[in-house]
Amino acid sequence: MNHLLRVDGATVDYTTRHGATRALDGANLTIAPGERVGLVGESGSGKSTLGLLVGRLLPAGARVGGTITVDGRDVLSLRPGDLRALRREVLGFVPQDPVGALDPTLRVGRQMRLALRGSAGEDGNPADLLERVRIDRPDRVLRLYPHEISGGMAQRIVIATVMAAAPRLLVADEPTAALDAQSREEVTGLVMDLAESEGTSVLWLSHDLRAVGRWCDRTAVMYGGRVVEDGSTRAVLDDPRHPYTRALSRSDPAHAVPGRRLPAIVGGPPTLVAGAPGCAFAPRCPRAVADCEGHRPLPLTVDGRTVLCLRPETETTVPSDVKAAS
Ligand SMILES: Nc1ncnc2c1ncn2[C@@H]1O[C@H](COP(=O)(O)OP(=O)(O)OP(=O)(O)O)[C@@H](O)[C@H]1O
Ligand SMILES: [Mg+2]
Structure with a gap:
């Protein structure tokens, strides 16, 4: 396969x-x-x-x-x-902590453009990318800094950026x-x-x-x-x-x-x-027998x-x- x-x-x-x-x-x-x-x-x-x-x-x-x-x-x-x-x-990676994944010193729009440099998403318009993840008034969001947005919004921005590069x-x-x-x-x-x-x-x-x-x-x-x-x-x-x-x-x-x-x-x-040796779950396993510890x-x-x-x-x-x- x-x-x-x-x-x-x-x-x-x-x-x-x-x-x-x-x-x-x-x-x-x-x-x-x-x-x-x-x-x-x-x-x-x-x-x-x-x-x-x-x-x-x-x-x-x-x-x-x-x-x-x-x-x-x-x-x-x-x-x-x-x-x-x-x-x-x-490859594309979406981390657990979206706010931590963004650079606190850069406005959203600028860091999206930097992140997409050299990737398949380079020519994408950041406002269009934000619309794909259903962010209202994207032009306003592009001017904000990470501390001005919610965790949910930050995660949408990270996802929009990662997916713009069309990872396999x-x-x-x-x-x-x-x-x-x-x-x-x-x-x-x-x-x-x-x-x-x-x-x-x-x-x-x-x-x-x-x-x-x-x-x-x-x-x-x-x-x-x-x-x-x-x-x-x-x-x-x-x-x-x-x-x-x-x-x-x-x-x-x-x-x-x-x-x-x-x-x-x-x-x-x-x-x-x-x-x-053995199965790592054996000490907690209700079905374990002696062989499970040794094989x-x-x-x-x-x-x-x-x-x-x-x-x-x-x-x-x-x-x-x-x-x-x-
Ligand atoms: N940098 C590191 N140095 C030493 N041990 C590490 C390191 N990173 C992970 N480990 C150890 O490797 C094991 C697996 O950790 P991992 O973070 O992959 O688990 P996880 O399934 O993602 O857990 P969680 O659900 O909490 O995110 C753990 O015992 C962890 O302590
Ligand atoms: Mg983990």
Whole structure:
């Protein structure tokens, strides 16, 4: 199959004051042209690390292994000029903090023009670009400084600028986390509509299972620096096969039933080290057996999706009220 993005066995290690930590532990992921993939998983599971790795944007000091291919190019061995061209021509990044992504010293219009220099969006009129993200009176907004606009407006400006360059792959790292519920809905819809009209593939890093369920064709679930379940969104979120996906889905606030306490996932996230044996979820897993501690699970195809688990769930286990909510 022709993939726009292919991540094979990606590892990322850091050395910190507290010793060695592993942020990615052999993550695999593919994205086809035009596909929208949601990447979910609890804090620290490695979502941002994987998203940044796609553009080789990790901080200095990150030691990286595995293979990343974008549009047929081997990202980890590109020379600096070719890497810049890849970022400019193929990739687009929308960060979590939109205001932080803007330069506080420049008016909106000027920084949009600077950001688009040398890209496919260079000739675009900034006012037209702002209209595409439904900003009223764009000429007025172009004259404002970042501190004069709201978070929702800033995120629309960032999205308008990134999408003007017509990226083939958009990596969006929780771009709506700082917004109120209504802006979140609108901004997500905008990104997805723009992506669809441009044929842009989307890698959407999110904690919002409901939004991923609504907008993404495929869902990949991360745990302990690996993608532990990956398949169609309906299969993965409505009928999980990995015990972690099941626990994540059940503990999602969007699935809360009034008067009933949400089940939390017992224990804490793992601290990873290179070469650790076994499944990282085993200490918290209700289905774990002795083998799970000693054997690293290999990818299995189960009911049309890929699962990294020695003992995947075998039947529908999510209560029907959860399905109805998604
Ligand atoms: N620069 C760094 N130095 C050391 N460790 C790091 C660094 N960046 C990330 N890590 C570690 O890598 C792991 C994965 O972090 P990452 O930010 O990718 O998780 P995440 O899934 O994006 O979490 P969140 O949902 O909170 O955004 C964590 O254990 C984190 O502490
Ligand atoms: Mg993150």
